[in-house]
Amino acid sequence: MADDPETARRYAAKLVRMALFAESSRTTIKRQDIGQKVFGNERITPSAFQKILGAANEELGNVFGLKLVELTTAKSSSKLFVVKNILPAELRLAAGLHTDDPALMGAVFMTLTLIYVHAGSIKDDELLGFLRRFGIKREGVQLNADDADAGNSLGLGYNALMRELEKQKYIVRTNVKNAQGVDLQAPDGGGPLMANAWGPRAEVEFPPESLHDALCKLYGMAPGSAERDEFVKTLQSANQI
Numbered sequence: 001m002a003d004d005p006e007t008a009r010r011y012a013a014k015l016v017r018m019a020l021f022a023e024s025s026r027t028t029i030k031r032q033d034i035g036q037k038v039f040g041n042e043r044i045t046p047s048a049f050q051k052i053l054g055a056a057n058e059e060l061g062n063v064f065g066l067k068l069v070e071l072t073t074a075k076s077s078s079k080l081f082v083v084k085n086i087l088p089a090e091l092r093l094a095a096g097l098h099t100d101d102p103a104l105m106g107a108v109f110m111t112l113t114l115i116y117v118h119a120g121s122i123k124d125d126e127l128l129g130f131l132r133r134f135g136i137k138r139e140g141v142q143l144n145a146d147d148a149d150a151g152n153s154l155g156l157g158y159n160a161l162m163r164e165l166e167k168q169k170y171i172v173r174t175n176v177k178n179a180q181g182v183d184l185q186a187p188d189g190g191g192p193l194m195a196n197a198w199g200p201r202a203e204v205e206f207p208p209e210s211l212h213d214a215l216c217k218l219y220g221m222a223p224g225s226a227e228r229d230e231f232v233k234t235l236q237s238a239n240q241i
């Protein structure tokens with residue numbers, strides 16, 4: 001029974017292993033899969049599940065600097081979990097721990113920022129127009145030898161990048177339709193025109209406050225300055241249009 005301390009400890013250990021595997025492959029974990037692979041045939045009450053999740057997260061946090069977090073939607077629980085790194089990037093680098101590919105994470109940050117400042121949704125043609133300035137093309141981008149030597153592995157074109165971000169739950173993509181309900185096509189012939197919005201992983205890893213702080217640091221705005229406060233207000237108003 002899950003109420004037995006030894007059984008609960010064993011379940012928490014299984015959940016830790018499951019979380020580590022998910023993090024290594026950057027995939028989400030379904031609540032149903034946790035039930036099948038961790039608890040087997042035993043029915044677990046919500047309170048018992050929360051205790052086991054708490055024990056697993058204590059181990060993940062203390063040993064690996066990770067946390068298992070449930071993704072949420074606007075309407076209800078998604079019953080999907082994602083592993084979040086809770087260590088600051090500086091500590092991860094200093095300790096020699098795994099860090100995400102800097103080129104890919106840069107593309108993630110830029111994409112989410114552009115979505116955020118466009119009132120939470122931006123169409124493919126607009127987004128691609130911005131990303132082209134950073135070398136991301138519809139079909140792909142060639143990396144030079146210096147990039148490869150530096151470990152910059154982002155060779156994704158726009159379509160592949162969007163598929164990867166959608167797969168990892170960073171974004172949600174929906175077809176753009178005309179007044180008659182017919183799907184529109186991208187102006188450059190790249191397929192159906194899609195609108196991009198933040199996905200549940202983005203909400204977990206990039207809360208608005210963190211995004212504001214990162215952008216302010218990027219522009220060299222000191223904490224508490226009038227310039228910074230005005231910039232944050234501008235960002236907030238842009239996202240609420």
